[in-house]
Amino acid sequence: MDDLETLAEAIRTADTAAVLTGAGISAPSGIPTFRGDDGVWDHFDEGQFTYGRFRSDPEGFWADRLELQEAMFGGEYEPNAGHEALAALERDGYLDAVCTQNTDGLHRDAAVAARDGETDAPNVDGEGSVLELHGNARRVRCTDCGRRREGEPIFARAADGELPPTCDCGGVYKPDVVLFGEQLPGAVIQRAQSLARESDVFLAIGSSLVVEPAASLPRRAASSGATVGVINLESTPCDAAVDVVRREDVTEVLPRLRELVES
Numbered sequence: 001m002d003d004l005e006t007l008a009e010a011i012r013t014a015d016t017a018a019v020l021t022g023a024g025i026s027a028p029s030g031i032p033t034f035r036g037d038d039g040v041w042d043h044f045d046e047g048q049f050t051y052g053r054f055r056s057d058p059e060g061f062w063a064d065r066l067e068l069q070e071a072m073f074g075g076e077y078e079p080n081a082g083h084e085a086l087a088a089l090e091r092d093g094y095l096d097a098v099c100t101q102n103t104d105g106l107h108r109d110a111a112v113a114a115r116d117g118e119t120d121a122p123n124v125d126g127e128g129s130v131l132e133l134h135g136n137a138r139r140v141r142c143t144d145c146g147r148r149r150e151g152e153p154i155f156a157r158a159a160d161g162e163l164p165p166t167c168d169c170g171g172v173y174k175p176d177v178v179l180f181g182e183q184l185p186g187a188v189i190q191r192a193q194s195l196a197r198e199s200d201v202f203l204a205i206g207s208s209l210v211v212e213p214a215a216s217l218p219r220r221a222a223s224s225g226a227t228v229g230v231i232n233l234e235s236t237p238c239d240a241a242v243d244v245v246r247r248e249d250v251t252e253v254l255p256r257l258r259e260l261v262e263s
């Protein structure tokens, strides 16, 4: 049995199966990764996007965030064959959840498309099949009243000079993403950690696996006895601890994996 078949067989026979994805799965959709050649952190200073800076200098934070947002999400982008394969596996009952570090919303788009347009409410409570560990960059949230809103009109107001943009209640809006120095949404990371512990098979896909606590999910799954796979174009710090490593493009390997699982 080749190792992709090993993963397919493990998924087919699993009671619980989950994946963790990172920026690599959205790279073929045209969204830059954070690290590596020409990554976002080559062009921007990570230290400017902390929660501490947002609190002490919301105007400067928002001015920089607009540039980051444009660099990451300024183009047209849509789910690719990798997102689609995972969404189909989830819809067809083979995957319990897709945990993602990405804030681009593409797994949610793929999940909705796989269900012929059925909508999916903002998933911030750890329910549902797409767990956005670092939030969603298409939304903003008021830091006073907690109200979540569609981001685009608020980003447009900020681009027109309203820095920082504020809510009707007078509170400052924050992009609805987890900043450095900020806690992950508790219910979401707790569900992801339970899934990793309970999974019979767990895949880490397109993530450098260096940012905690997400980076520990594959190890947590491995130490609970899961069959664990890493799919990445480059090596990761987790490779030595897992059962299968595939150094391949997500858009090639994930549709093949789906085919093997569902054949």
Ligand code: NAD
Pocket (backbone or CB within 6 Å): 049, 101, 102, 103, 134, 135, 177, 178, 179, 180, 181, 182, 183, 184, 185, 186, 189, 211, 212, 213, 214
């Ligand atoms: P870090 O990644 O160095 O680690 C923070 C520490 O706190 C880790 O040891 C982690 O295990 C622990 N921790 C944090 N929240 C936890 C939780 N809810 N439950 C259990 N343990 C928790 O810290 P950081 O540099 O402050 O980054 C915090 C997070 O914010 C990172 O995961 C990072 O990826 C994320 N982030 C997201 C974006 C984005 O735009 N999506 C940008 C920057 C940072």
Ligand code: APR
Pocket (backbone or CB within 6 Å): 021, 022, 023, 024, 025, 027, 028, 033, 034, 035, 036, 039, 101, 102, 134, 205, 206, 207, 208, 209, 210, 211, 231, 232, 233, 234, 248, 249, 250, 251
């Ligand atoms: N197929 C498979 N893997 C790919 C592909 C591809 N087509 N393209 C890139 N990769 C891999 C790269 O080799 C790299 O290891 O995807 C990985 C992307 O890593 P990062 O840019 O570090 O992204 P990620 O792991 O998601 O970062 C985690 O760090 O800055 C924070 O909050 C931010 O959520 C982000 C977190």
